[in-house]
Amino acid sequence: MQIKFNAMLLLAVLAVVVSPAQAEEDFWSWLANPLRQKEINPVSNQTWQEECGACHFAYQPGLLPGKSWEKLLNEKALADHFGDNAELDANTLKEVRTFALENAADKSYYKRARKIAVATENEAPLRITEVRYIQRKHHEIPEKMIKGNRDVKSLSYCDACHTRAKEGVYDEDTVRIPNFPEWDD
């Protein structure tokens, strides 16, 4: 009797919590979801890796919300991509844009991506370094270790310090600041 009740209760909870709509709901709904994962969803698209990784670190789509990617990944925006021409042919553009929008922060079940989604609820920054969550995470680091550090230069170069950034892992334990390996906050 008790077992049957528990089983029904479990089923009811799962039914509510596993529904796909949860990904686009608030943080607490996400937390209740057994499908959630830590960190950021790694890049699983070869074209994204090649095209976006040609000139800089291939930022994972989970690092920005879909509305930001929409502003960045269109013909006009790519013709002047932070000062450089990064134009793509129509098919390639469609592929990377689709990949970005399907894996953006607001669509992701990954923990860090969810935090970025919450932090960008009311804004669509063009730069990952403008996301409040990212800024907060780095605000204690002295300038000499970033801007004044010739092997880092800017927070835009995630993989300069985040040794597992390519896997979508940004955990503090995996961080090693070049020229300041002993530093901890």
Next chain:
Amino acid sequence: MKKILVMGCALGILLSPAVFASPESDALLQKYQTDGAGKADPAKAKQDWNREVLVKDEKMSCSTCHTSDLSREGKHHVTGKTIGPMSARVNPERFTSVKKMEKWFKRNCLDAWGRECTAQEKADFLTFLLAQ
């Protein structure tokens, strides 16, 4: 006599500028001819490669990112990301994809010169690069 002839031919082929040509680079050079390019001038391309031009507040040349020594790695002028050597002798993947060659000609000419390169200029550059 025959031996000398064969050796001569082999040497001639080895020393010819397009020694690292691929079917793709041949196809592209053919296309540039069709688009109006005349005889390729790799010497002019070499000069152009190193000539700095002011575009949108930045003075740069092809060598800014790719360096003047094409057997060496280059570096992106903003991000510092490593760019593989342009020389096919050192980097056998070079000039094996028409799509890639067209893409980078378009982007890099727009960045470095503020306009697309003409068919003649592209023919000059490609011939110059193939000989490195």
